[in-house]
Amino acid sequence: MPVYKTPKSIIAPSGCCGGCGHGIIQRLIAESIEELGLQDQVIACVDIACSEWSLDCLDYDHIAGPHGRIASVATGIKKVRPDKTVYALAGDGSSYVIGWTETTYAAVRDIPITMIVVNNGIFGMTGGQMNLATTLIGDKTVSSKAGRRRETMGHPVDMLQAIKTFDVEFAARGALYDTKHIDETKRFIKKGFENQRDNKGFSIIEVLSPCPTNWKLDPVDAMEKIKNENEKVFPVGVYTDRGGNK
Amino acid sequence: MSADYVLMKGNEAIAEAALRAGCRFYAGYPITPQSEILEYMSVNMEKRGGTFIQGENEIASMSMLFGASAAGARVMSSSSGPGFDLKQEEISYLTSNNLPAVLVNSMRYGTGDGEITPGQDSYWVSTRGGGHGDKRLIVLAPASVNECAELTYLAFDLAEKYRNVVEILTDGAISQMIEKCTLPPAKEHDIDKFDWTLTGKPLGVKKNKMNNLTNIIGHPAYSEMMLNKFKTMFSEEQRWESVMTDDAELILVAYGISSRVCKTAVREARAAGIKLGLIRPITVWPFPRKAFENLPESVKGFVTVEMSISSQMGEDIMMAARNSKPLYGCLTNVNIPKAKEIVDFCLDVLAGKVEPMEVI
Numbered sequence: 001m002p003v004y005k006t007p008k009s010i011i012a013p014s015g016c017c018g019g020c021g022h023g024i025i026q027r028l029i030a031e032s033i034e035e036l037g038l039q040d041q042v043i044a045c046v047d048i049a050c051s052e053w054s055l056d057c058l059d060y061d062h063i064a065g066p067h068g069r070i071a072s073v074a075t076g077i078k079k080v081r082p083d084k085t086v087y088a089l090a091g092d093g094s095s096y097v098i099g100w101t102e103t104t105y106a107a108v109r110d111i112p113i114t115m116i117v118v119n120n121g122i123f124g125m126t127g128g129q130m131n132l133a134t135t136l137i138g139d140k141t142v143s144s145k146a147g148r149r150r151e152t153m154g155h156p157v158d159m160l161q162a163i164k165t166f167d168v169e170f171a172a173r174g175a176l177y178d179t180k181h182i183d184e185t186k187r188f189i190k191k192g193f194e195n196q197r198d199n200k201g202f203s204i205i206e207v208l209s210p211c212p213t214n215w216k217l218d219p220v221d222a223m224e225k226i227k228n229e230n231e232k233v234f235p236v237g238v239y240t241d242r243g244g245n246k
Numbered sequence: 247m248s249a250d251y252v253l254m255k256g257n258e259a260i261a262e263a264a265l266r267a268g269c270r271f272y273a274g275y276p277i278t279p280q281s282e283i284l285e286y287m288s289v290n291m292e293k294r295g296g297t298f299i300q301g302e303n304e305i306a307s308m309s310m311l312f313g314a315s316a317a318g319a320r321v322m323s324s325s326s327g328p329g330f331d332l333k334q335e336e337i338s339y340l341t342s343n344n345l346p347a348v349l350v351n352s353m354r355y356g357t358g359d360g361e362i363t364p365g366q367d368s369y370w371v372s373t374r375g376g377g378h379g380d381k382r383l384i385v386l387a388p389a390s391v392n393e394c395a396e397l398t399y400l401a402f403d404l405a406e407k408y409r410n411v412v413e414i415l416t417d418g419a420i421s422q423m424i425e426k427c428t429l430p431p432a433k434e435h436d437i438d439k440f441d442w443t444l445t446g447k448p449l450g451v452k453k454n455k456m457n458n459l460t461n462i463i464g465h466p467a468y469s470e471m472m473l474n475k476f477k478t479m480f481s482e483e484q485r486w487e488s489v490m491t492d493d494a495e496l497i498l499v500a501y502g503i504s505s506r507v508c509k510t511a512v513r514e515a516r517a518a519g520i521k522l523g524l525i526r527p528i529t530v531w532p533f534p535r536k537a538f539e540n541l542p543e544s545v546k547g548f549v550t551v552e553m554s555i556s557s558q559m560g561e562d563i564m565m566a567a568r569n570s571k572p573l574y575g576c577l578t579n580v581n582i583p584k585a586k587e588i589v590d591f592c593l594d595v596l597a598g599k600v601e602p603m604e605v606i
């Protein structure tokens with residue numbers, strides 16, 4: 001049986017709800033960073049939503065930025081400290097809704113940071129409102145109580161399809177509903193950090209992640225929902241990989 | 247020692263002084279009448295080894311600046327009118343993390359999109375603004391190109407000293423005028439100078455977690471620290487110029503472009519035997535209340551000269567004068583005041599033809 005050692009970067013338990021994907025993602029970030037030997041030079045930028053739960057959990061310098069502006073905050077830091085490993089961790093509301101402009105232009109500027117987007121199809125921190133970019137048609141949220149309707153609320157949109165046209169270094173989507181997918185997500189995240197280490201350009205990794213609390217599902221059913229529903233609209237895999245050829 | 251005299255625009259003097267103060271990060275979005283700052287930075291920032299970013303909007307620019315300041319750089323952004331509105335959220339975030347930054351607000355007149363011509367009606371947003379929550383910005387108001395350079399240079403030191411946002415409040419006239427100016431010496435800033443910055447430290451070394459200082463030191467300590475900071479800034483940083491106030495009957499109060507015209511008005515009035523004086527706030531926050539202490543018995547009232555509809559500075563004058571004397575408003579809204587207009591207004595005041603102002 002394989003033995004998984006806790007990364008040294010993890011110094012406290014995640015503050016997330018039980019069964020939340022954010023905690024798994026934090027661990028994958030820490031593992032990737034340590035496997036690449038980057039742990040002594042990291043600056044983490046987290047959005048003030050549920051990503052912020054990693055602030056005390058990981059032993060890195062941290063800044064919690066204004067909701068939605070995290071790609072910009074990371075840009076500012078990377079410009080001042082280009083030799084450091086700078087990552088941005090944010091929700092899908094932050095990255096794709098209120099901060100879509102900021103995400104877009106960090107990508108267009110091809111800033112060599114690693115951005116990790118937690119796609120949980122909902123506004124987690126504020127109690128589970130609809131996410132314009134990622135809530136599925138028919139999904140019930142506290143601001144779409146009868147289920148999301150396309151006619152009045154628009155439809156979910158795969159932002160990685162857009163980002164891949166921005167000529168970025170790397171864009172991929174992973175999931176967490178079984179070990180195979182967790183391993184794949186980790187490979188994507190690690191690749192994002194490797195690209196940054198090699199100064200290759202903007203890397204973005206989106207992760208389909210459960211929010212059992214606001215989905216009002218138990219953790220296992222939440223994972224099943226991702227596999228059976230969310231992944232159908234948001235397919236996992238690599239969207240673009242420039243391979244360092246700018 | 248070589249004196250560095252140049253002929254420059256106010257906006258350029260601000261940008262060059264910032265670079266000489268060691269500013270190595272600028273992000274902003276174009277808007278008249280301050281775009282020359284951005285354009286100057288686009289040409290000169292990289293030459294000094296810094297970063298210039300034309301942001302996708304003001305909010306993103308300010309968020310980049312927030313990150314750059316947290317990482318230890320001396321940072322600046324600039325805007326005007328609606329663009330400065332968009333900077334408010336991040337000013338609040340800078341404050342909540344005790345981070346320094348220098349911002350320029352070059353006032354254009356009007357509400358909404360307003361005009362692109364000079365105004366002084368963003369006094370409130372500058373002296374009371376800064377987004378949600380409790381905060382104070384030091385606000386410096388240059389009245390010449392030389393002062394644009396001098397005060398910008400000073401602004402970076404003040405921002406660092408207090409770990410606070412410092413604003414340069416100019417107007418379309420001061421920003422756009424060309425004058426002789428002495429540039430300060432160039433210096434470099436060490437981004438590793440302070441222990442509160444994000445540097446990317448090895449595991450095991452104590453980290454900086456920037457997330458509302460209240461979460462880290464608790465509300466009582468934060469409140470005490472902030473209040474002390476506000477009080478110290480208030481008592482230590484008041485700056486002003488007094489012109490012929492010693493025997494004045496009426497004292498004009500004006501800053502920026504209006505204060506220049508007021509100086510002419512004082513001169514012309516004196517030549518005609520009318521005893522006018524002037525208090526020119528150089529800091530509009532902290533408002534120079536000390537300038538209003540120990541004024542002579544001869545003073546019959548104050549005349550605020552502002553390019554606005556309602557007197558925005560009036561409240562501050564009333565508080566400074568503790569309501570001891572009447573306040574009259576010579577408010578020229580979209581127009582730059584004229585010296586004769588001011589002198590005539592004062593003659594009417596002295597003849598009892600003008601009602602004292604209610605600040606509304």
Ligand SMILES: Cc1ncc(C[n+]2csc(CCOP(=O)(O)OP(=O)(O)O)c2C)c(N)n1
Nearest residue numbers: 049050067091092093094122123124125126
């Ligand atoms: C300017 C602004 N608007 C709104 C909020 C309130 N707010 C905080 S987090 C959040 C949504 C969080 O959703 P997401 O970004 O998807 O992150 P999650 O919590 O789901 O990880 C909102 C609306 C805020 N803090 N700032």
Ligand code: SF4
Nearest residue numbers: 016017020050124211
């Ligand atoms: S609210 Fe949802 S996203 Fe936030 S910590 Fe809880 S489960 Fe995770």
